[in-house]
Amino acid sequence: MNLKRIGVIGAGVMGVGVAQALVQTGHNVVLVDIRDDILDQAKGQIYQNIRLSRLFNRPQENNKTPEQLIAQICFTTDYQQLHDVDFVVENSTEKWAIKKEIYPQLDAICPPDTVFAANTSCISITRIGSVTRRPDKIVGMHFMNPVPMKPTVEVIRGYHTSEATLATAKEFLAGMNKDGIVVNDSPGFVSNRVLMLTINEAAFLLHEGVSNAQDVDDIFKKCFGHKMGPLETADLIGLDTILYSIEVLHDSFADSKYRPCPLLQKMVDAGLYGRKSGVGFYTY
Numbered sequence: 001m002n003l004k005r006i007g008v009i010g011a012g013v014m015g016v017g018v019a020q021a022l023v024q025t026g027h028n029v030v031l032v033d034i035r036d037d038i039l040d041q042a043k044g045q046i047y048q049n050i051r052l053s054r055l056f057n058r059p060q061e062n063n064k065t066p067e068q069l070i071a072q073i074c075f076t077t078d079y080q081q082l083h084d085v086d087f088v089v090e091n092s093t094e095k096w097a098i099k100k101e102i103y104p105q106l107d108a109i110c111p112p113d114t115v116f117a118a119n120t121s122c123i124s125i126t127r128i129g130s131v132t133r134r135p136d137k138i139v140g141m142h143f144m145n146p147v148p149m150k151p152t153v154e155v156i157r158g159y160h161t162s163e164a165t166l167a168t169a170k171e172f173l174a175g176m177n178k179d180g181i182v183v184n185d186s187p188g189f190v191s192n193r194v195l196m197l198t199i200n201e202a203a204f205l206l207h208e209g210v211s212n213a214q215d216v217d218d219i220f221k222k223c224f225g226h227k228m229g230p231l232e233t234a235d236l237i238g239l240d241t242i243l244y245s246i247e248v249l250h251d252s253f254a255d256s257k258y259r260p261c262p263l264l265q266k267m268v269d270a271g272l273y274g275r276k277s278g279v280g281f282y283t284y
C-alpha cells in the first residue's frame with residue numbers, strides 16, 4: 001500500500017512530533033491547524049528538533065538537511081489540502097466537542113479508502129467512528145511523547161475497526177520504524193486508564209499537603225526505579241491535556257474515582273500547562 005502522503009491534524013505537542021517523525025522516515029506531510037501563528041511556531045519547533053536530533057547523530061532520511069525535511073511539510077489551515085492523502089493522524093485538542101467537528105470534514109474531503117488514526121489520550125475510538133461514514137477505517141493510534149524517540153504505539157481497535165485497517169495501521173507504523181500493541185476500545189485504553197489516575201492522585205497528594213512535587217517524583221524514581229515521576233510526566237504531556245483526559249474518563253465511566261483534582265483544575269485555569277507554557281508542577 002502506498003502510505004507516503006500523510007495528513008497530520010493539529011500542530012501542538014503531538015502533531016509536531018508526529019510530523020517530525022514522518023519526514024525523518026521519508027514521508028510527505030500536510031500539517032493542518034486552525035491558525036497561521038500556531039503553524040509558524042510548529043515549523044520553528046520541528047526545525048529545532050531536527051537540528052537537535054542531528055547533533056545526537058540519529059539517522060536522517062537520505063542525509064537531508066533540516067531545510068529539505070521541512071520542505072516536505074505543507075503547513076496549512078485549509079482542510080481541502082487533505083484531498084489526496086493516503087493516511088491521516090489526528091492530534092487535535094483532547095475535547096470531544098472539537099474532534100466531533102473534525103472527523104466529518106475529513107470524511108468529506110479525504111479519499112474514501114484513507115484510514116484515519118486518532119491519536120487521542122482517552123476518547124473512545126468507536127465514538128469517533130460514529131461521526132464518520134467509514135467507522136471500519138477508524139483506528140486509535142496512541143503515540144507516546146516525544147514521538148520521534150518512542151518506538152512503540154498503543155493501537156486501539158474500535159467496535160467497527162476492520163482487520164484490513166489494523167493491517168494498514170501496522171504497515172504505516174512500520175514505515176515510521178515503530179511497532180504497535182493492539183488493545184480493544186475502552187475510554188483511556190490501557191495506558192491512560194492507569195496513567196491519568198496516577199497523575200490525578202499525585203496532584204491530590206500536593207493538594208492535600210502530603211508532600212511536594214520533587215519528593216512525589218523522587219519516590220517513583222529513587223524507590224521504584226521509574227525513569228520519570230508522575231508530576232514531571234504530567235508537565236511533559238501538558239496539564240490541560242491531563243485535565244481534559246481525566247474529564248473524559250469521569251464522563252465516560254460516571255465513576256467518582258476519576259474526579260479531577262481541584263489543584264489540577266486551578267493550574268489549568270491559571271494557564272500553567274507544564275513544559276509547553278514554561279510553568280507547571282516545575283518551572284522551565
Ligand code: NAD
Nearest residue numbers: 010011012013014033034091092093094119120121145237
Ligand atoms: P495540544 O494542545 O498541544 O495541541 C492541540 C492542537 O490542536 C492545537 O495546536 C490546536 O490549535 C489544534 N486544533 C484545535 N482544533 C483544531 C481543528 N479543528 N483542526 C486542526 N487543529 C486543531 O495537544 P497535544 O498534547 O498535542 O494533544 C493532541 C492529541 O494527542 C490529544 O487528543 C491528546 O489527548 C493526544 N495525546 C497527547 C499526548 C501528550 O503527551 N501530550 C500523548 C498522546 C496523545
